[in-house]
Amino acid sequence: MNRRALASAAVLLLALLVRPGLAVELDYGLEPERVAPDTYVFVGTTEDFDRDNGGNIVNTAFVVTNAGVVVIDTGPSRRYGEQMRTAIARVTDRPIERVLITHHHPDHFFGNQAFADVPIYALPATRRAMLAEGNAFANNLYNMSGSWMEGSEPLPANATLEAGDLEVSDHRFRLLALAGHTPADLAILDTTTGTLFSGDLVFDSRTLTTPHADVDAWLAALAVLEDLTFVRLVPGHGPVREAADARIAQTAAHLRWLTGTLRDAAERGLSMAETMNLPIPEPYASEPLAREEFVRSVVHLYPAFERQVMSRVDVARP
Amino acid sequence: MDNQTMRHRLIPCLLFALAAHASVAAEAPPDPLGSVQWARYYDAYFSDGPVTFDPRVRVFAPERAEDSMQVPVTVDARELGDVREMVVLADYNPIPLVLRFKPQRAQPFISFRIKLQQTSPIRVAARTAGGTWHVGGMWVDAAGGGCTLPSEASSKPDWTARLGEIYGRLWPDDGNRQPLRVRMMHPMDTGLADQIPRFHIEDLVLRDADGSELWSMQVYEPVSENPVFGFDLHGADLTAGPLELNGRDNNANRFLARFAP
Numbered sequence: 001m002n003r004r005a006l007a008s009a010a011v012l013l014l015a016l017l018v019r020p021g022l023a024v025e026l027d028y029g030l031e032p033e034r035v036a037p038d039t040y041v042f043v044g045t046t047e048d049f050d051r052d053n054g055g056n057i058v059n060t061a062f063v064v065t066n067a068g069v070v071v072i073d074t075g076p077s078r079r080y081g082e083q084m085r086t087a088i089a090r091v092t093d094r095p096i097e098r099v100l101i102t103h104h105h106p107d108h109f110f111g112n113q114a115f116a117d118v119p120i121y122a123l124p125a126t127r128r129a130m131l132a133e134g135n136a137f138a139n140n141l142y143n144m145s146g147s148w149m150e151g152s153e154p155l156p157a158n159a160t161l162e163a164g165d166l167e168v169s170d171h172r173f174r175l176l177a178l179a180g181h182t183p184a185d186l187a188i189l190d191t192t193t194g195t196l197f198s199g200d201l202v203f204d205s206r207t208l209t210t211p212h213a214d215v216d217a218w219l220a221a222l223a224v225l226e227d228l229t230f231v232r233l234v235p236g237h238g239p240v241r242e243a244a245d246a247r248i249a250q251t252a253a254h255l256r257w258l259t260g261t262l263r264d265a266a267e268r269g270l271s272m273a274e275t276m277n278l279p280i281p282e283p284y285a286s287e288p289l290a291r292e293e294f295v296r297s298v299v300h301l302y303p304a305f306e307r308q309v310m311s312r313v314d315v316a317r318p
Numbered sequence: 319m320d321n322q323t324m325r326h327r328l329i330p331c332l333l334f335a336l337a338a339h340a341s342v343a344a345e346a347p348p349d350p351l352g353s354v355q356w357a358r359y360y361d362a363y364f365s366d367g368p369v370t371f372d373p374r375v376r377v378f379a380p381e382r383a384e385d386s387m388q389v390p391v392t393v394d395a396r397e398l399g400d401v402r403e404m405v406v407l408a409d410y411n412p413i414p415l416v417l418r419f420k421p422q423r424a425q426p427f428i429s430f431r432i433k434l435q436q437t438s439p440i441r442v443a444a445r446t447a448g449g450t451w452h453v454g455g456m457w458v459d460a461a462g463g464g465c466t467l468p469s470e471a472s473s474k475p476d477w478t479a480r481l482g483e484i485y486g487r488l489w490p491d492d493g494n495r496q497p498l499r500v501r502m503m504h505p506m507d508t509g510l511a512d513q514i515p516r517f518h519i520e521d522l523v524l525r526d527a528d529g530s531e532l533w534s535m536q537v538y539e540p541v542s543e544n545p546v547f548g549f550d551l552h553g554a555d556l557t558a559g560p561l562e563l564n565g566r567d568n569n570a571n572r573f574l575a576r577f578a579p
Contacts, residue, residue, distance in 0.1 A: 139461070140461065143461055211384075268489075268497075269487070269489045269495075269497030269499055269548070270497075271378075271390065271392045271429030271499075271548040272390035272392075272429070272431070272546075273378035273379055273380070273390040273391055273392035273429060274378060274429070276378070276380060276390070277378060292382075295380045295382075295384070296384045298390075299380070299384040299385055299388065299390070300384070303546075306499070306546065307485065307501070309487055309499075310485040310486050310487045310499060310500075310501055311485060311486075311487065312483065312484070312485055313484050313485060313486045313487075313500075313563075313575040313576060313577055314482060314483055314484035314573065314574060314575045315574055315575065315576050316574075
């Protein structure tokens, strides 16, 4: 090979390695916030997915143990997962020990591709739901977040876990198998630091979402969280707060207001579209996405209330 | 034939020709929703009367469809008064016509759910007694696929057992409105999903015990599976006794339900 050919090969190689453009522009700007010893949270915005935030609307976290890093949820895209991993490496040079996924909603597990080399644990029903619904989620996310999603595929958990104690070196976790926001919701209490990771069982300063909700189960799960002893709570969405200010009771009150409103509308004979336009009272009206999420919740939950107020009226033809 | 007679005959002919020409060439009035399909639907359905875009035809639907298979729509034209017919279109659906509703003795108000294939205007034209079409509507953003997806029933072996089940309730008149709500078990297949033939409710009519019609409706493929309809019977005389809902689908299945006030 002559000199000139060698030079152009080098330029080509460099171009391939650097790949300027998109990758540089689409930066989530993930900054870990230290909330307790060894414990860091990437706090997302309280918005909906869009092409500006790229889906950075969720809280993810990691705990640095002596045996390695325990990651809690991986975010909304492969890009997010990769940038999360880079940001973790700036805090510690310890390896990723394992990943725990709280539930199967895409903003919590679409970063899994960046952690494919380590065990990714979820509750069995969460893993099944990832397999069943991952592709539909992907279509939806590509629509809403655009190029941020490039290269993202729904990679389900590669291992399952169950409720109980989990010891990872110097940290002892209590895993709670709950449900209600989705068919399986994992809450994680790090008893070593008193940090409770509630996943989306608790929404804080952002209207809760209900696409897979079972409200009665959700209220029961919140009652379990209320009874736990902890120091601070990391919700799935919204700020990290001390236990006294955690929004567990508020999330339960919101659910009760929502279902009470829908039950009342059904009993008055309102249509679904009329129900979507009902006034939203405070404090719910001031929460981000109040109307958007109320409209979505009407679609998810109203049919069951409608059915309750109707009775069988067909008669056999004479 | 003298010139005078000739002229007498020619003038009406010319006038007729002019009128005919005018009706053929009538341009669709500009569409506030900016839909490229409007001119086509105007020619097909509404060019027989004056058309006016009218905020009194109120259409309620979510701006973004959470579920393209079940997009809730409520149409309220009660402010218009004497409405003879309401036509509902989803402009960009492969089958745009959703339903035709004749309110007769019911209020010009109806709610239902539809399948949306893509982001589309949902358009309602209400014809008043004088023949004018009053048109309202709104855009609904949808991820899509609603019309070309199979019904949920088509993948379940036991759906036929529930075909024709009807649930409903007639509320008392509260002085302002009297809701009647109906839910019918029917796959409502559009015929656009692979290997699944068109199968949908075609006609519904509500009569009182004397056989007099309260409303009637033609139902088309875009209406959602297991349809839920809402009506307002406020002001109608229901003293004749229980109401009867009669229905028929395109496979000649017949449906019957009875509502006690």
